[in-house]
Amino acid sequence: MGSAEMDSVSPVHFSQGDAICEFSLPGLGFQAAWEGLSTDGLQREGSEPEGVVVAQGRVYIAWASTGWITSHKRAAGGWSDPERLALGARLVPWGMRLGPDGALYVAVNPSYFQEGSYGDEPRARGVGTVMRVPLTETGLFASRARTFVNPGHLSRPSGLCFDSQGDLLVTHMGAQVLKFAGPLSKRPGSYLGVLIDTRLPQHGLGPALATCSMPPKPFDICWCGGMLFMTTHTCSVEGEAEHGKLSVWDESGVLLKIGGPQRRPSLVTTKRPELAAEIRRACAPAFNPDNLRKTFPVIRQCVSSVSDALAERARHQQQRQEERLPVEAGEDMCDAALRVALDAIGIALFARDFKASSYGDSPVLETLPQVLEEISLRALNPLRAVRHTLLPWTREAQEFECGLRYIHHLWAELARETRAIDLAEAEARGDTSLRVCLAKMRDPATGQLLSEDELAPNIATFLVAGFESTAHSVAWALYDLARHPEAQAKLAAELGAGGLLWNQGQPGRELQFGDLSTLPYLEQVWKESLRLHPAGSVVPIRQSDREVTLRNGVRCPPGTFFWLSIIALHLSPFNYTEPHRFWPERWQQQPPQPAQQGSSANGKHFANGAFLRASPTAAAFGAREQPVAGNGGVCPFGSSSSGHPTPAGNSAAPGRSFMPYAIGSNDCIGQGLANVVGKAMLAMLCSRFAFTIAPRMGSPEDVRAAEVIRLTLQPGDGVWLLLTPRDGAVGHGERPLASRACGAPAAAAAGGVV
Numbered sequence: 001m002g003s004a005e006m007d008s009v010s011p012v013h014f015s016q017g018d019a020i021c022e023f024s025l026p027g028l029g030f031q032a033a034w035e036g037l038s039t040d041g042l043q044r045e046g047s048e049p050e051g052v053v054v055a056q057g058r059v060y061i062a063w064a065s066t067g068w069i070t071s072h073k074r075a076a077g078g079w080s081d082p083e084r085l086a087l088g089a090r091l092v093p094w095g096m097r098l099g100p101d102g103a104l105y106v107a108v109n110p111s112y113f114q115e116g117s118y119g120d121e122p123r124a125r126g127v128g129t130v131m132r133v134p135l136t137e138t139g140l141f142a143s144r145a146r147t148f149v150n151p152g153h154l155s156r157p158s159g160l161c162f163d164s165q166g167d168l169l170v171t172h173m174g175a176q177v178l179k180f181a182g183p184l185s186k187r188p189g190s191y192l193g194v195l196i197d198t199r200l201p202q203h204g205l206g207p208a209l210a211t212c213s214m215p216p217k218p219f220d221i222c223w224c225g226g227m228l229f230m231t232t233h234t235c236s237v238e239g240e241a242e243h244g245k246l247s248v249w250d251e252s253g254v255l256l257k258i259g260g261p262q263r264r265p266s267l268v269t270t271k272r273p274e275l276a277a278e279i280r281r282a283c284a285p286a287f288n289p290d291n292l293r294k295t296f297p298v299i300r301q302c303v304s305s306v307s308d309a310l311a312e313r314a315r316h317q318q319q320r321q322e323e324r325l326p327v328e329a330g331e332d333m334c335d336a337a338l339r340v341a342l343d344a345i346g347i348a349l350f351a352r353d354f355k356a357s358s359y360g361d362s363p364v365l366e367t368l369p370q371v372l373e374e375i376s377l378r379a380l381n382p383l384r385a386v387r388h389t390l391l392p393w394t395r396e397a398q399e400f401e402c403g404l405r406y407i408h409h410l411w412a413e414l415a416r417e418t419r420a421i422d423l424a425e426a427e428a429r430g431d432t433s434l435r436v437c438l439a440k441m442r443d444p445a446t447g448q449l450l451s452e453d454e455l456a457p458n459i460a461t462f463l464v465a466g467f468e469s470t471a472h473s474v475a476w477a478l479y480d481l482a483r484h485p486e487a488q489a490k491l492a493a494e495l496g497a498g499g500l501l502w503n504q505g506q507p508g509r510e511l512q513f514g515d516l517s518t519l520p521y522l523e524q525v526w527k528e529s530l531r532l533h534p535a536g537s538v539v540p541i542r543q544s545d546r547e548v549t550l551r552n553g554v555r556c557p558p559g560t561f562f563w564l565s566i567i568a569l570h571l572s573p574f575n576y577t578e579p580h581r582f583w584p585e586r587w588q589q590q591p592p593q594p595a596q597q598g599s600s601a602n603g604k605h606f607a608n609g610a611f612l613r614a615s616p617t618a619a620a621f622g623a624r625e626q627p628v629a630g631n632g633g634v635c636p637f638g639s640s641s642s643g644h645p646t647p648a649g650n651s652a653a654p655g656r657s658f659m660p661y662a663i664g665s666n667d668c669i670g671q672g673l674a675n676v677v678g679k680a681m682l683a684m685l686c687s688r689f690a691f692t693i694a695p696r697m698g699s700p701e702d703v704r705a706a707e708v709i710r711l712t713l714q715p716g717d718g719v720w721l722l723l724t725p726r727d728g729a730v731g732h733g734e735r736p737l738a739s740r741a742c743g744a745p746a747a748a749a750a751g752g753v754v
Contacts, residue, residue, distance in 0.1 A: 050158075051096030053104060056139035062093035062106055069093060069106065069133060071141065085141045087131060095159040095220055100166045101183045104133040105148060107157035107170060128154040130170055132183070148189045149180055159220035161228070169195060169228065171218040177230070196230075197392070266457035267669070274444045279458065280669055282441040286349070286434035287672045295348040296513040299677055302344040302357040303684045306336050309359050310689070314723045330694030332718035333478050337471035337681060338365060344677050345466040349434040350414055350459065364410065371403040372468065376710040407460075415455040434462060462670065469535035469712045470674045473660075474681045475719040477529035480582045482691040482721050483700065487525065487584060491686055494521045500687045502727035508687050516679050524584035526679050530660040532582060535712040536668070537567040566659060567713065575650040575657040586647035688727065694720035 051062035059072045067090075070082040087093055087108060095107040109128045130149040134142040149170070160170045166182035168189075177196040181187050198218060222229045267279045285291065310331060339356040342365055346352045356362040374396070378384045388397035414435075421439045438458060442449055450458075481488040495501045498515060500508040516522070542564065548556045556562075571579045577586075643652025650657045661668035668674070697703060697720050706716030 050092075050094040051106060053096050053098050055098050056135070058139045060096065060104060062096045064092050064094065067091050067093065069096070069104065069141075069145075071139065073139075083141060085133060085145065087145050094157065095171075097161050097222075099132070099168075099183050100162055103135060103183070105160060105162075105168065106131050106133060106145065107160050109156060109158075127151070128157045130154070130157060130160060130168065130180075130189075148183070150189065150191070153178065153180075153191050159218065159222075159231075161221050161223045163223050163228070164226060167192065169221060169223070171221060175218070177218060177221060177228075196228075266461040272445075276666075278444045279441065280665075283434060283437045283462075283669060285432040286437045287670055288432075289672070291432060292672055292676050293513045295673075296676065296680070298347045299344045299680050300511060300684070302340045302347075303681050305343075305357040306340050306359075307684060307688050310336060310723055311725050314689075314725055329696065330720040330722045333721050334472060334475040334715065334718045337474040337478075338369065338467065340681055341467040341471040341474075341677060345463060345470070345673070348673070349462060349466070350418075351433070351435065352414065352417075363406065367403045367406050368464070369468070371400065371407055372464065373710045374400045374403075408456075411456040411460045412452065414459045415452040418455050418459065419449075419452050435459075464711075465668070466670050466674065470677050472712050472714050473530060473533065473535050473674070474678050475715070476533035476713075477526060477678070477682055478685065478691055478721060479693075479697075479703070479715070479719045480529050480532065481525065481686065482693050484582055485692075487582070488686065488691065491521055491525055491682075492690075494519055495683060495687045500683065502688045502725075504727065507727060511680060511684055511687075513676075515683070516676065519679075519683065520588075521584065522679055522683055524587040526675070526682060527587050527658075528582060528584040531570045531576075531658060532580075533713055534566045534570060534660040536660065536662060537565065537709060537713040566662075569657065569659070573645060575645050577645050577647045579645075583647070688725065690724040690726060692722045692724075694722050696720050 049061045050064045051060075053060040057073060061070050061072070062068075063070065067087050069085045069087065071085075072082050073080045087106065090110055092109045093106045094109060097105050099105045107128070108131050129147050129151040131145040132148040133145045136142045149168070153172075154170060155173045157170045157172060160168060162168055162182060163179075166184050168180040168182050170178050170180065172178045175198050176194055179192040179195045181190045181192060183189075196218070218230050220231045267276055270276050270279075313331065339359070339362075342354050342362070343357040346354045346364075354362050354364045356365045374384075388394065388400065391397060392401075418435045418439050421436060423436070423440055426436045426439075438450065438455055440449075443454070481491065492501055495508070498519065500511060500515070502508045542562045544556060544558055544560050544562065546558050548560065548562075550556065569575065573579055643650050645651075646654070648654055648658075656663060659667075661671040661674070696717075703715060708714055708716050
């Protein structure tokens with residue numbers, strides 16, 4: 001059984017065969033604690049106890065075979081004689097719950113033998129109801145049962161419960177959960193709508209509906225800790241049977257699904273600083289220079305595979321042009337860069353080849369960007385989620401829910417593989433890949449290894465944050481080079497001087513990890529493009545611990561959340577000379593040193609009174625010093641006393657003028673890998689192709705106006721460039737690594753880490 005955070009400790013009772021069963025739900029998750037209590041120990045009233053309630057020291061049981069409800073009380077030597085209540089002739093009680101008004105509520109159906117009561121025919125609709133059984137203060141039946149829900153609304157109800165608002169939830173037709181006004185409302189029993197429909201893709205609980213001859217059927221439901229628990233019956237799929245499941249839903253009828261179906265915190269979502277620090281500490285070895293060097297062959301091969309494909313496509317386009325056939329002008333370099341980044345990061349960090357760079361069938365590449373886009377759109381407009389809930393049959397709603405389920409399945413699969421790693425063997429061979437680091441990590445609060453549910457959202461965080469941001473940064477850099485032929489020519493000259501440039505009929509030499517540190521102009525181009533187009537353009541979120549006064553005089557009280565705009569910082573004329581100009585050479589200049597007014601063991605004071613706190617945690621991960629408001633919390637930028645703009649940043653704080661990976665103890669832990677993958681892509685693509693802007697891109701103003709933020713800063717419709725192969729030939733890339741089919745064992749054999 002999965003786990004979920006609970007608000008309180010409370011048992012959930014179900015009937016199972018001829019036993020009364022109880023789920024124990026402790027506050028930190030539920031345990032599969034079945035406690036069977038044979039009905040023989042109570043009183044033999046017949047078979048099929050379908051509903052059970054424990055209240056007021058009594059056990060109430062609904063019996064399907066007799067149509068009775070019995071009340072049992074513990075007595076000396078056993079149980080007292082039961083009190084019986086007959087619901088009515090030819091009525092079969094199923095689920096039963098105690099209502100907020102202290103009465104019993106029972107889902108009731110006609111007898112099994114009444115023709116037309118069951119089945120999927122239209123005549124079965126409107127058959128079934130919920131009955132209310134009042135109790136006395138001592139728990140005895142106060143009067144006979146009465147109908148609570150109009151029979152016209154229900155068919156085959158089996159389970160029922162009350163939510164946190166006191167409204168009644170009932171299963172309907174073996175496929176839906178309906179909502180009715182509770183007994184304490186103004187119109188008790190009135191119909192409020194459909195909460196869940198398992199026949200719809202977004203609420204599917206079993207296999208794909210296309211292969212499911214009988215969709216999973218909700219049987220019993222229970223409300224506890226702000227969540228809905230549901231048991232489902234067996235689903236028949238192509239002659240095979242899939243056993244029932246226990247699923248968990250939130251108050252709006254949506255499967256719990258943040259970071260995976262179980263709402264577990266990750267590095268970026270946890271509110272526990274000690275857990276975030278432990279994740280960073282445990283995963284830091286995965287991004288050290290030695291590991292980056294060992295994984296570089298995988299990165300190089302991914303770029304080479306995409307380069308070969310692009311060269312072949314360019315040759316094919318040229319042939320079609322010569323034959324005067326219509327061709328698509330250019331290649332989307334966002335797509336190409338996403339293919340490289342997904343496979344490079346997938347293989348390097350998780351030993352998983354997603355087959356994107358080989359242009360094979362890659363469901364991850366087809367699904368993940370679309371899901372991330374919808375999540376971003378919902379964050380900007382929460383009404384999108386409401387619309388999809390109200391109109392679940394729309395194509396975009398169905399595609400999102402299906403895609404979401406797919407990637408959650410992927411996170412769970414990667415988590416199982418990570419949890420199954422032999423840690424002793426990994427330790428013996430010196431494996432410090434990310435998945436091994438995650439597998440070894442322990443929760444600082446419990447000292448236990450992370451469970452699969454806890455691993456899944458962290459795996460999602462590293463993969464999603466890594467591949468999308470890196471890929472779009474590369475695409476933006478190629479766009480900037482295509483717009484500035486002189487910069488592209490200068491980079492080509494640097495690559496040619498190192499023997500990396502492809503010439504007519506002659507491939508360049510193979511790029512090595514050490515080459516990246518010997519190509520200064522490549523570094524300047526990469527850095528300048530990150531300044532103009534930071535992928536995480538609005539990522540850092542901070543909460544103040546004191547009053548902060550902004551430069552315009554606005555005072556923000558303690559506890560205010562600040563969502564920092566990195567792109568505004570990078571393009572501010574207070575920080576940079578000619579901030580909107582693509583000028584890689586600006587990074588040749590030595591950044592000015594801030595004027596110090598004093599210093600202390602814990603940080604530095606600057607002339608404007610701001611104080612930089614040196615964070616021990618940040619220092620451990622190579623983070624720059626963090627600004628802490630001083631002298632009334634005045635922003636250190638943008639005033640004459642705070643320095644002046646220079647080509648390489650504000651003279652008073654150059655390090656804090658440039659932060660594409662954020663800053664401080666919460667900066668990007670994987671920025672080293674992102675820089676290696678990004679610069680390797682730039683070097684290899686620019687050594688093999690010359691780039692020009694495709695006409696469909698429009699003017700620079702058009703491109704800037706079309707920018708969108710979908711978790712990362714992206715061009716509105718891709719980066720479309722015209723590619724001219726430098727070698728005049730095709731297919732001279734390095735041969736595929738033997739490890740491509742199964743991850744990266746070849747890299748490990750050469751001292752690799754994955």
